[in-house]
Amino acid sequence: METVSRNRSHAGTQCVYSHESSATGTEMTFAVYVPDHVEGEKLPLLWYLSGLTCTHANVMEKGEYRRAASELGLIIVAPDTSPRGQDVPDDSAWDMGQGAGFYVDATEAPWAKNFGMRRYVEQELPELIAAEFPVDMARQGIFGHSMGGHGALTIALRNPGRYKSVSAFSPIVSPIQCPWGKKALGRYLGLDKAAWRDYDACALIEDGARVADILVDQGTADNFLAEQLKPQLLAEACASADIPLTLNMREGYDHSYYFISTFMDDHLRWHAERL
Amino acid sequence: METVSRNRSHAGTQCVYSHESSATGTEMTFAVYVPDHVEGEKLPLLWYLSGLTCTHANVMEKGEYRRAASELGLIIVAPDTSPRGQDVPDDSAWDMGQGAGFYVDATEAPWAKNFGMRRYVEQELPELIAAEFPVDMARQGIFGHSMGGHGALTIALRNPGRYKSVSAFSPIVSPIQCPWGKKALGRYLGLDKAAWRDYDACALIEDGARVADILVDQGTADNFLAEQLKPQLLAEACASADIPLTLNMREGYDHSYYFISTFMDDHLRWHAERL
Numbered sequence: 001m002e003t004v005s006r007n008r009s010h011a012g013t014q015c016v017y018s019h020e021s022s023a024t025g026t027e028m029t030f031a032v033y034v035p036d037h038v039e040g041e042k043l044p045l046l047w048y049l050s051g052l053t054c055t056h057a058n059v060m061e062k063g064e065y066r067r068a069a070s071e072l073g074l075i076i077v078a079p080d081t082s083p084r085g086q087d088v089p090d091d092s093a094w095d096m097g098q099g100a101g102f103y104v105d106a107t108e109a110p111w112a113k114n115f116g117m118r119r120y121v122e123q124e125l126p127e128l129i130a131a132e133f134p135v136d137m138a139r140q141g142i143f144g145h146s147m148g149g150h151g152a153l154t155i156a157l158r159n160p161g162r163y164k165s166v167s168a169f170s171p172i173v174s175p176i177q178c179p180w181g182k183k184a185l186g187r188y189l190g191l192d193k194a195a196w197r198d199y200d201a202c203a204l205i206e207d208g209a210r211v212a213d214i215l216v217d218q219g220t221a222d223n224f225l226a227e228q229l230k231p232q233l234l235a236e237a238c239a240s241a242d243i244p245l246t247l248n249m250r251e252g253y254d255h256s257y258y259f260i261s262t263f264m265d266d267h268l269r270w271h272a273e274r275l
Numbered sequence: 276m277e278t279v280s281r282n283r284s285h286a287g288t289q290c291v292y293s294h295e296s297s298a299t300g301t302e303m304t305f306a307v308y309v310p311d312h313v314e315g316e317k318l319p320l321l322w323y324l325s326g327l328t329c330t331h332a333n334v335m336e337k338g339e340y341r342r343a344a345s346e347l348g349l350i351i352v353a354p355d356t357s358p359r360g361q362d363v364p365d366d367s368a369w370d371m372g373q374g375a376g377f378y379v380d381a382t383e384a385p386w387a388k389n390f391g392m393r394r395y396v397e398q399e400l401p402e403l404i405a406a407e408f409p410v411d412m413a414r415q416g417i418f419g420h421s422m423g424g425h426g427a428l429t430i431a432l433r434n435p436g437r438y439k440s441v442s443a444f445s446p447i448v449s450p451i452q453c454p455w456g457k458k459a460l461g462r463y464l465g466l467d468k469a470a471w472r473d474y475d476a477c478a479l480i481e482d483g484a485r486v487a488d489i490l491v492d493q494g495t496a497d498n499f500l501a502e503q504l505k506p507q508l509l510a511e512a513c514a515s516a517d518i519p520l521t522l523n524m525r526e527g528y529d530h531s532y533y534f535i536s537t538f539m540d541d542h543l544r545w546h547a548e549r550l
Binding site: 010061062253254256 | 282283284285286289336337339341342494496527528529531532533534536537540
């Protein structure tokens with residue numbers, strides 16, 4: 001693990017690291033914010049998964065999470081959204097390939113070799129974080145934005161008990177039922193849609209997966225709301241499964257970090273109460 | 276004035292506009308954050324001037340000012356740091372030319388034609404802001420970072436009474452006495468150093484300019500502290516002139532927006548108390 005940068009901020013330290021990943025066969029970069037704490041203390045760990053086109057840097061620069069994370073004593077980890085590099089398969093579209101890993105383990109060529117983002121985020125990176133940072137792995141939460149909201153919801157649903165809290169900003173709640181998801185899952189996983197259900201929050205809930213409760217914030221002026229995000233599908237799935245869902249529709253807010261940063265404090269408090 | 280972008284954030288609206296400037300002979304871009312307010316209400320106006328290499332966007336994306344500005348009811352305007360464009364003189368160094376206007380009215384070739392940043396920030400842009408936004412021009416404050424801290428201090432000192440409050444993050448307090456300043460003022464204003472004193476906070480104070488009080492935050496791990504920033508020179512000038520200076524040396528913080536965002540709330544409250 002190599003240190004890329006290290007900056008003191010909000011009575012804590014914002015760091016960026018790179019490491020060689022076996023899940024992706026590439027060098028991966030991630031951001032970690034560690035609030036000041038008593039030596040030997042282990043802090044709860046909150047994962048933030050980013051959306052299409054993003055790296056670890058978008059939320060680190062624009063997410064405005066450090067003040068509240070410092071006050072609440074939360075370590076925040078933000079992974080990249082895909083493997084990257086000249087030798088890594090890509091696509092000219094911004095919603096496929098590098099920057100668009102969709103948190104899946106790809107099974108189809110040419111993606112299978114590098115696009116192991118599920119095992120990277122679920123297994124490899126948690127092991128590294130547990131070994132290198134003052135985290136209490138019994139107190140983990142997960143959240144994310146858009147494609148990263150999809151990642152957070154599906155990872156929490158597939159790993160019952162591991163995450164004590166889950167929330168999302170403007171998540172893709174059902175990739176099976178939206179153009180971004182159909183394109184990405186079709187190419188990463190192939191055309192057998194049975195394999196897609198593991199990567200669809202609504203399908204996972206229909207198939208019996210459960211979490212304690214979910215917080216979602218969604219802007220009403222989000223350009224992707226009707227065609228791609230469809231929060232009502234999650235509301236319906238949660239209602240059928242008796243999963244308490246707090247779905248806040250935020251009037252006039254869009255899909256950007258101007259929206260996310262506005263409600264970041266609320267999400268950090270939601271997680272802190274459960275961790 | 277054309278709208279470049281408009282995003283709802285923290286119960287307010289973050290906008291970016293462009294306009295043709297007569298001070299620079301170019302199109303200029305600036306950011307304005309307007310908190311929600313009662314129709315007809317006029318809000319205090321706080322100017323933020325950015326540092327070397329920055330545009331309006333750095334503080335807008337990384338400054339974390341909207342939450343407190345919204346709570347305190349402050350309009351924040353962030354101008355660019357220089358004229359820009361293919362036809363505008365530039366220099367291959369990052370501390371001269373485009374992105375490095377130093378808030379001066381250049382008198383030397385080739386800079387004089389476009390680098391009228393003093394009259395842009397002191398006259399032209401305030402007139403536009405007063406005409407187009409719900410601002411109370413009797414309640415203005417000004418702050419900035421590094422080169423923009425120099426801008427804020429010198430503009431406040433040269434315009435007694437216009438700004439009710441002034442503060443800075445890691446300001447260049449005396450361009451006459453640091454390499455960045457000697458290079459820039461020498462090339463923008465020529466070698467007669469008498470002309471430089473109007474653009475030097477310490478010299479202005481020595482020459483009799485006064486403000487009510489000053490707040491400065493400075494990181495101790497700032498790479499530019501000893502050679503370029505030299506806050507002790509401002510402390511000495513203020514002591515000699517009986518100007519109350521609050522100079523906070525922040526242990527371990529650097530020159531970046533990770534530092535600025537940490538103390539942004541303190542600065543906004545400082546200004547709000549005086550506006």
